[in-house]
Amino acid sequence: MKTSxxxxxxxxxxxxxxxxxxxxxxxxxxKSYFGTERLNKLMTxxxxxxxxxxxxxxxxWTYTDGADNIKKIIGHPDDPHCNGRLCPRGTxxxxxxxxxxxxxxxxIRVKDENGNQTYREATWDEAFDKIAxxxxxxxxxxxxxxxxxxxxxxxxxxxxxxxxxxxxxxxAAPSYAQCRGPREVAWIGTFGEGLxxxxxxxIRDTKCLVLIGSHIGENMHNGQVQEMSxxxxxDATIITVDxxxxxxxxHSKYWLPIKPATDIALLLSWxxxxxxxxxxDKKYVEKNTYGFDQLKAHVKSYTPEWAxxxxxxxxxxxxxxxxxxxxxxxxxxxxxGRHVTWYGDDTQRLRAVxxxxxxxxxxxxxxxxxxxxxxxxxxFPHPEYPKPTRTWRDAxxxxxxxxxxALANGVCDATIPSIESDCSIxxxxxxxxxxxxxxxxxxxxxKALQNLEFLVVVDTMPMEITGYADVVLPECTxxxxxxxxxxxxxxxxxxxxRAPAVEPxxxxxxxxxxxxxxxxxxGLDDFFKYDHIEEVLDWQLKKVGSSxxxxxxxxxxxxxxxxxxxxxxxxxxxxGFFTNTGKIELYSTSFAxxxxxxxxxYTAHPEPPEGYYRLNYGRAPMHTFSRTANNPNLTDLMxxxxxxxxxxxxxxxxxxxxxxxxxxxxxxxxxxxSIKVRITERIRWDSVYMVHGFGHKNEKLTRAxxxxxxxxxxxxxxMVDPIMGGTGMxxxxxxxxxxxPEKGGLL
Numbered sequence: 001m002k003t004s005x006x007x008x009x010x011x012x013x014x015x016x017x018x019x020x021x022x023x024x025x026x027x028x029x030x031k032s033y034f035g036t037e038r039l040n041k042l043m044t045x046x047x048x049x050x051x052x053x054x055x056x057x058x059x060x061w062t063y064t065d066g067a068d069n070i071k072k073i074i075g076h077p078d079d080p081h082c083n084g085r086l087c088p089r090g091t092x093x094x095x096x097x098x099x100x101x102x103x104x105x106x107x108i109r110v111k112d113e114n115g116n117q118t119y120r121e122a123t124w125d126e127a128f129d130k131i132a133x134x135x136x137x138x139x140x141x142x143x144x145x146x147x148x149x150x151x152x153x154x155x156x157x158x159x160x161x162x163x164x165x166x167x168x169x170x171x172a173a174p175s176y177a178q179c180r181g182p183r184e185v186a187w188i189g190t191f192g193e194g195l196x197x198x199x200x201x202x203i204r205d206t207k208c209l210v211l212i213g214s215h216i217g218e219n220m221h222n223g224q225v226q227e228m229s230x231x232x233x234x235d236a237t238i239i240t241v242d243x244x245x246x247x248x249x250x251h252s253k254y255w256l257p258i259k260p261a262t263d264i265a266l267l268l269s270w271x272x273x274x275x276x277x278x279x280x281d282k283k284y285v286e287k288n289t290y291g292f293d294q295l296k297a298h299v300k301s302y303t304p305e306w307a308x309x310x311x312x313x314x315x316x317x318x319x320x321x322x323x324x325x326x327x328x329x330x331x332x333x334x335x336x337g338r339h340v341t342w343y344g345d346d347t348q349r350l351r352a353v354x355x356x357x358x359x360x361x362x363x364x365x366x367x368x369x370x371x372x373x374x375x376x377x378x379x380f381p382h383p384e385y386p387k388p389t390r391t392w393r394d395a396x397x398x399x400x401x402x403x404x405x406a407l408a409n410g411v412c413d414a415t416i417p418s419i420e421s422d423c424s425i426x427x428x429x430x431x432x433x434x435x436x437x438x439x440x441x442x443x444x445x446x447k448a449l450q451n452l453e454f455l456v457v458v459d460t461m462p463m464e465i466t467g468y469a470d471v472v473l474p475e476c477t478x479x480x481x482x483x484x485x486x487x488x489x490x491x492x493x494x495x496x497x498r499a500p501a502v503e504p505x506x507x508x509x510x511x512x513x514x515x516x517x518x519x520x521x522x523g524l525d526d527f528f529k530y531d532h533i534e535e536v537l538d539w540q541l542k543k544v545g546s547s548x549x550x551x552x553x554x555x556x557x558x559x560x561x562x563x564x565x566x567x568x569x570x571x572x573x574x575x576g577f578f579t580n581t582g583k584i585e586l587y588s589t590s591f592a593x594x595x596x597x598x599x600x601x602y603t604a605h606p607e608p609p610e611g612y613y614r615l616n617y618g619r620a621p622m623h624t625f626s627r628t629a630n631n632p633n634l635t636d637l638m639x640x641x642x643x644x645x646x647x648x649x650x651x652x653x654x655x656x657x658x659x660x661x662x663x664x665x666x667x668x669x670x671x672x673x674s675i676k677v678r679i680t681e682r683i684r685w686d687s688v689y690m691v692h693g694f695g696h697k698n699e700k701l702t703r704a705x706x707x708x709x710x711x712x713x714x715x716x717x718x719m720v721d722p723i724m725g726g727t728g729m730x731x732x733x734x735x736x737x738x739x740x741p742e743k744g745g746l747l
Contacts (some may be wrong), residue, residue: 047501048555049073050081050486052153052478053089053096054624055175055197056222057486058082059556060090062479062501070097070479070501078556080223080490081198087220088622088637095633096460096477097505101702103462103474104506119472124509124517127471132521134454134470135166138427144168145390146426148411152433154483154498155475155511159431159458162515164385165527170392170414170425172406174438177726183336185402185724186350189588191363192578194404196372196489201333203227205367208237208328210321212263212353214337217247219619221338237324241266243616244644244689245682254321260614260687260730261343261605262311267352268602269307270322272299274359279326281361288575289358291587291598298599310602329360331367344719344728347402348600351588355600358584364569371568373561374489378543380536382527395424400725401594407725409718412439415448427454431511432475434463437626437693440715440729458514461630462700474508481510482533485540485551491567493559495544497537497551512536596723605731612666612733613649614687617711626693626712629704640708642678644689650679653736662737665714670741672697675709688734 046061051073059079063071073093077084096102106127107119122130138146144167149159152173160171176184184194203209204227216224228248232238238252241263249255258266274280275296285292304315325332334356340346362368392406393399395414400407412435415425439445449455449468457469466472475481479501486496504510512533519528530536538548546557561567569575576582580589592598608614622637623629643663645655655661660674673695683689695710719728 045501047499048076048497048552049479049501050079050496050498051086051090051093052483052498053093053628054220056081056220057154057496058086058090058222059486059496060086061555064501068502070094073479076496076556078554078558079496080492080494080558081488082222083226085222085226087222087225088634089220089624089628090222092622092628092631092633092637093477093479095631097479097502099461099630099632101462101630101700102460102477102506102508103466103472104508105474106507107466107469107472109470122471124507127473128518128521130471131454131456131518134427135522138453139167142426143390144386145170145388146424147429148172148392148415148425148427149429149431150174150408150411150433150435151429151431152438153431154478154486155458156431157484158512158515159429161382161527162519162522162524163429165382165519165524166522167386167388169388170406170411172392172408172411174408174433174435176405177403177407177409177724178341178438178440178729179339181341181403181405181407181724181726182346182721183338183340183350183353184404186347186354187336188404189347189402189590190351190354190358190579190585192585195336198223198488198490199336199338200370200372200489201227201335202331202365202367202370203333204230206231206236206328206331206333207234207367208239208325208332210239210241210325210332210334211248211252212241212267212335212337213340213342214335215242215246215248215618216335217251218621219338220621220624237328239321239324243614243684243687244618246618254317254324256313256317256321257684259310259312259684260616262602263342264345264349264352264600265302265307265310265602266313266318267349267356268299268302268600269304269311269318270325270356271295271352271359272302273304273319273322274326274356275299277322277326279322280359281329284330284361284571285359287571288577288584290579290581290583290585290589295355295586295599302602310604325356325360328367330362330365332360332362333357333368334360334362341721341726342728342730343605344721344731345600345603346721346726346728347723348597351591352600355586358586363584364566364575366568370491371566372489372491373493373565373567374487375493375495375544375559377485377487377495377540380530380539382529392425400723402590402596403724408435409439409720409727410725412445412448416444416451424451426452427456428452429456429458430465430469431458432460434459434465434626436464437710437712440712440718440727442713443716458511460508461627462698463626464696464698467698473514474506475514476504476508476510480504480508482512482537483510485537492561494556495541495546495551495559496556497548499552591723594723608686608733609666612735614730615663615665615711615714615732615734616683616687616689616730617692618689620691623691623693626696629693629696629707630701632703635703635707638691639703640676641691641694642676643709644678644680644683646683646685646687647679647681648685649688650677653738655679655736655738659738662741663709663714663734664737664741665716666733667716668743669714669716670737670743671695671709671713673706673709674740 694708
């Protein structure tokens, strides 16, 4: 059935974001987007911002009334991330500002008269003194390298600057090893460069889009949802590979309900068919690739019949979908995905995806992958950072050398003393990431926390990780602060400004101010030679041809592309790639040099035990990770998750719709809270599915506490990718309890 752009956007819950508001405000939001007089009546001032609810960072305008109350946020029409439209998360961001559960003032852990651990409110000066005292002690006793930073979000740049000035480069973001890292390493090993964010997918002009475990429309990658809608209107072929009938699958010409953990087999079979039938871009491959003959020999036995016995996808479907890709080439995209840490062989799976795109000639071609262009914002002048003598890598010598960023799980492991390292990490600063939900294997994270000498948590909300902190610093929301200039490597280089629409609520502060004040306490004055972040931003903007005054007025600025960087390759020109051979490497020499397979192979993964089902998890359009589960605007749309169960399984267990069950994984870990059953044909019988980010145990999160179950709690089997250290999290299996078990969860 043909799906229109309007239908897809509606089902994806994109639209104009009005669904995140109450009925009356939603009506005003829709009208005001189209410029009616009501906008002037309700709003008196607008301030540029870019969203912090998810990593897409859509630029927009924050509107306030005459009393300096934030009323709404709308998308910026000049921003290529959103094209003037925000998703439900973006318009719901105002809920973060109004959430009365926010952290309000600094907190310091103390012992009461009975020896129990509790917190007391503190002044900012007291909090910084406490932190500086412990950081100076750790530097003196162990070395500054024994401090580490975990960060997610825009404020991480300021804390990273502080930590490097202090003398440590142990700075990690879970968005790498727990999310996108394998695809970056795979792309570097194939094309010589990573993908970045947003990915340079030319979806709006594609003729064939292949989604393999990528839930566009549910993960709310705003720009890609809109471009996919354009592609649908142009009758592009959509092929979705997923054990679940996702939103994207419901608008696809082909849905391939693959058996979980067999994706590499399907990818190798597609490669086999393209080469055997000659359905590849021969001119492009001959001119631009290295290792075609080796690849041809490598995939000779990976026939569709072989793959059928593994994936359950019929041979004729494998051939038909391969033909669809070839017919569309080079305007075809086998999407690399985002959250790709699944089974521990993820880098090799993404290598297969990269090879498919190379054979079809889509890299650097219209309707495939465009060549993005960005701009580098210069750093405000400061002294040279001290050179650390050790890093987290010293705790695991010789491992994960192809990882091009620090591993959050690696830093966590380096915090646990071992005979391999003469110094474990002693202190953490955790900024904007709830590590209890973010890092897999909660027991291991807790073990690391127990070995810490000092922990600082910086957040807007009382997430679970704050309960382990020695000092808690309340950050104001993104609507109340300046942050770094957002730069985008896009079809055109684009910059965006985030400025405070109102003064910070309560006794919360922006990250730039916290890092600066703590820097002074640590004696690092030379690294913070400014009174206010406005000085830094204005200096940086003037270096790239703008100013703070201009950006406060226009919000987003598009810059001219570098004349030497084409948007698409000219097939008549010689193209150079940043690989060892200067070619697209179908046979990866960099992998071979490190002792890894230069071409991907299929390896079978463990099956669920009898009575257990593979635990799959994903996103919902209105929520980001665990950070939005308490947002009053977004909980109105979805306040808890459910577990999707196939009717065949439900009948076997006697389960009913909306019945509450507890989940137990293969290691005997039981979910702390029950979860509603959703019986649906949209999930394979060998799997269950739940949305990530629910099941909060902190009672200070009054809306999120006890709502739904936490998938993070049930992920105890972690399959580490030997190439880059990513944490495969989809090798966990669960069974059902209809009555509450005596044993509880880990949170």
